[in-house]
Amino acid sequence: MIKKVLKFGGTSVGSIERIQHVANIIKKEHELGHQIIAVVSAMAGQTNELIGKSKAISDEFDKRELDVLLSSGEQVTSALLAGALKKIDVKSKSWLNWQIPILTEGDYNNSRIINMNVEKVNEFLNNNGVAVIPGYQGISKNGDVTTIGRGGSDATAVAVAKIFNADTCEIYTDVDGVFSTDPSKIPLAKKIEKISYDEMLELSSLGAKVMQSSAVQTAMMYNIPLEVRSTFTDRKGTKIFDQQNIDYSKSVTGVAYSKDDAKITLIGVADKPGVAANIFEPLNKAQINVDMVIQNISSDNKTTDVTFTIKRDDLLKTKEILKNNKNVKYKKITYNDKVAKVSIVGAGMVSTPGVTYRMFRGLADHKINILAISTSEIKLSVIIDEENTLNAVKKLHTIFDLD
Amino acid sequence: MIKKVLKFGGTSVGSIERIQHVANIIKKEHELGHQIIAVVSAMAGQTNELIGKSKAISDEFDKRELDVLLSSGEQVTSALLAGALKKIDVKSKSWLNWQIPILTEGDYNNSRIINMNVEKVNEFLNNNGVAVIPGYQGISKNGDVTTIGRGGSDATAVAVAKIFNADTCEIYTDVDGVFSTDPSKIPLAKKIEKISYDEMLELSSLGAKVMQSSAVQTAMMYNIPLEVRSTFTDRKGTKIFDQQNIDYSKSVTGVAYSKDDAKITLIGVADKPGVAANIFEPLNKAQINVDMVIQNISSDNKTTDVTFTIKRDDLLKTKEILKNNKNVKYKKITYNDKVAKVSIVGAGMVSTPGVTYRMFRGLADHKINILAISTSEIKLSVIIDEENTLNAVKKLHTIFDLD
Numbered sequence: 001m002i003k004k005v006l007k008f009g010g011t012s013v014g015s016i017e018r019i020q021h022v023a024n025i026i027k028k029e030h031e032l033g034h035q036i037i038a039v040v041s042a043m044a045g046q047t048n049e050l051i052g053k054s055k056a057i058s059d060e061f062d063k064r065e066l067d068v069l070l071s072s073g074e075q076v077t078s079a080l081l082a083g084a085l086k087k088i089d090v091k092s093k094s095w096l097n098w099q100i101p102i103l104t105e106g107d108y109n110n111s112r113i114i115n116m117n118v119e120k121v122n123e124f125l126n127n128n129g130v131a132v133i134p135g136y137q138g139i140s141k142n143g144d145v146t147t148i149g150r151g152g153s154d155a156t157a158v159a160v161a162k163i164f165n166a167d168t169c170e171i172y173t174d175v176d177g178v179f180s181t182d183p184s185k186i187p188l189a190k191k192i193e194k195i196s197y198d199e200m201l202e203l204s205s206l207g208a209k210v211m212q213s214s215a216v217q218t219a220m221m222y223n224i225p226l227e228v229r230s231t232f233t234d235r236k237g238t239k240i241f242d243q244q245n246i247d248y249s250k251s252v253t254g255v256a257y258s259k260d261d262a263k264i265t266l267i268g269v270a271d272k273p274g275v276a277a278n279i280f281e282p283l284n285k286a287q288i289n290v291d292m293v294i295q296n297i298s299s300d301n302k303t304t305d306v307t308f309t310i311k312r313d314d315l316l317k318t319k320e321i322l323k324n325n326k327n328v329k330y331k332k333i334t335y336n337d338k339v340a341k342v343s344i345v346g347a348g349m350v351s352t353p354g355v356t357y358r359m360f361r362g363l364a365d366h367k368i369n370i371l372a373i374s375t376s377e378i379k380l381s382v383i384i385d386e387e388n389t390l391n392a393v394k395k396l397h398t399i400f401d402l403d
Numbered sequence: 404m405i406k407k408v409l410k411f412g413g414t415s416v417g418s419i420e421r422i423q424h425v426a427n428i429i430k431k432e433h434e435l436g437h438q439i440i441a442v443v444s445a446m447a448g449q450t451n452e453l454i455g456k457s458k459a460i461s462d463e464f465d466k467r468e469l470d471v472l473l474s475s476g477e478q479v480t481s482a483l484l485a486g487a488l489k490k491i492d493v494k495s496k497s498w499l500n501w502q503i504p505i506l507t508e509g510d511y512n513n514s515r516i517i518n519m520n521v522e523k524v525n526e527f528l529n530n531n532g533v534a535v536i537p538g539y540q541g542i543s544k545n546g547d548v549t550t551i552g553r554g555g556s557d558a559t560a561v562a563v564a565k566i567f568n569a570d571t572c573e574i575y576t577d578v579d580g581v582f583s584t585d586p587s588k589i590p591l592a593k594k595i596e597k598i599s600y601d602e603m604l605e606l607s608s609l610g611a612k613v614m615q616s617s618a619v620q621t622a623m624m625y626n627i628p629l630e631v632r633s634t635f636t637d638r639k640g641t642k643i644f645d646q647q648n649i650d651y652s653k654s655v656t657g658v659a660y661s662k663d664d665a666k667i668t669l670i671g672v673a674d675k676p677g678v679a680a681n682i683f684e685p686l687n688k689a690q691i692n693v694d695m696v697i698q699n700i701s702s703d704n705k706t707t708d709v710t711f712t713i714k715r716d717d718l719l720k721t722k723e724i725l726k727n728n729k730n731v732k733y734k735k736i737t738y739n740d741k742v743a744k745v746s747i748v749g750a751g752m753v754s755t756p757g758v759t760y761r762m763f764r765g766l767a768d769h770k771i772n773i774l775a776i777s778t779s780e781i782k783l784s785v786i787i788d789e790e791n792t793l794n795a796v797k798k799l800h801t802i803f804d805l806d
Contacts, residue, residue, distance in 0.1 A: 016456055016459040016460060019460070020460065050479070053419055053479075053483060054483070054486060056419040057419060057422070057423065057483060057486055057487045057490055058486065058487075058490040061486045061490070062485065062486045062489040062490075064496070065482040065483070065485045065486040065489070065496075065497060066482070066486070068478065068481065068482035068485075068497050068499065069478075069479060069482035069483060069486070071478075072475040072478045072479050072482075075471065075472075075474075075475045075478070076453070076456075076472060076475050078471065079468040079469070079471035079472035079475075080456060080457070080460060080468070080472060082465065082468045082471075083457060083460055083461065083464045083465045083468040083469070083472070084460045084461075086465040086468070087460055087461040087464070087465075093467070093468075094468055094471050096471065096501075096548070098499075098501045098502075099501075099546060143502060145499070
């Protein structure tokens, strides 16, 4: 018997009609003889509405009470879905965070799931019941309600799949799957049939926000097969596996990009141990998210240049911090606040010679200047002028046979 | 140190501004050195909205899941109020049904509170904290969420007062207190300063719906002093006590009325044991609420007349049931579907001669015909033509010095 975790996001349960539709999807799977645990988000808009209420009371609303407040959203969906299932004669029951219980540790608003009690739910599944579990929440050791951060229902689904030893975890959402690039901008974008966890992580950290990254990481760690698919069509989605399960006919799986970036270069930084730490520690403390960092080998063995990118909104604050940083000496600072990052991602890249060359040549052929380069095992990113973004993505999509 | 339960109804917490206002009321009481447990309803409209969602799925939405769904309403208010209290520097915490826990027995949607664990909450109160508890809900022995029926937050408040051994239970609502008659119709209606539990029960069962009747009953049983007062003014409300605490200067405390009644008389019913049971058993089975029942002493020792009143909407169904009732023989049936019941209520009535006479005389002087009469220790009700209702109430209000 196959045990499946099916997770339904906020738009998938965004109205009564959609909840009824989700109940029908579950009924079909259940009639195939599978054991089903459904994990649900709050109805679309609900969490923002509750946050709005808390903010109307205080911008720094008490964190403990915020979790009590927000967790009500998924509770409502769980009850409605369980009721909708019973209405169409599927044995079903909602299981709240404290009823299972789902145990967490960490801070309010930002906890991690550490365990669940599987016994009672498994008994219910063995008696042909469908369990409905609210995502995004749990309870702490002290018995307080805790939530696990925005998008946390994905993390709940993967944790449920891991702890209940499910065979697969399907993420139902409002897109058809993971695409080779942004389908809203590049019409030639194609749905990817299979992708590795690493590639998925690179793509989602690059802006393809179909799934929460930390949930993908957990799935990778415990080798839980994922599938991202649409609630609104019958089409197959994108399967996310371990790399070895994927037959790579293409070296590059997708092209991702992020906009609204800014690039800063410190020229003539003293090249000695600890200098990078000295640069980035105060930025980290100010919660400025540094993305790419590039440091060239020092040409004169005395000074080097350090380039890094940040979100454009953080530029002013970053310049301020650098100016006041007494621990770092440099000759000159330059910055460009209209840059974008374009990346090719593919687990097949390592074994395919010439990918790097083809990317650089392709961009050069179209007169797109590369401002910085950064590579990893399965990713190659370049910083370019923002105005060239879509053009670059389109060309790379074609060059790597993704159209 | 005084321990108070303060209960805030749906309109009192109907918006963020009102929740902040309620937090200020609590802060003032807390600063007087009292220990405070606040019991809250769902924000006005919230419960109906959730019921609407459940009905959109099924008219017979699963009862277990309905309780999970509806209980979220008071959870939201509890979190918002606890957060609003912390914002104004009052130590506070919400305590959910399962966190205390509040134990119930009985059916879903219609449970009774049987116990609560007081230890942790008392410790919190002793450490200067204000506890916020969601009304209307609890958990069953099996650990399911249960609710205790519409208006159940009053019952929660009284149960909390009883189990936590509170000194008083204040019901904050959208009216100033209990009035001598309906203030929206009779401008001379006056707020009653003190009233006994019995009188309150008679008045509220007669349509003065300021508090849920079963909550008043529980308060009476355990002698818990109540006060009904307005959230929106500083005025004192109505205190509800044991009779012996009240100094009755007036024989009549209030005049109540109910409209939309119908009166049925069965003429010439065989006067033998069991006949009343035979008449009313099938009505009860059909969930028809019979209000007044009057049976005269039989004049010929063989037959009698039985008169009773019901809600007008039930008239057709009632006639149908009587027609098909083979166990009851009668000569004739008459009915009047445009009647109202007017009652004077007062614990001082027993000890004041002439109240009955003054009521009948007063109505006769104004040419108001009495169709039926029923009396109890503290109440005297008459059935009259509906068109005379307000006139009768006004006259009686004057006759008994209530203006």
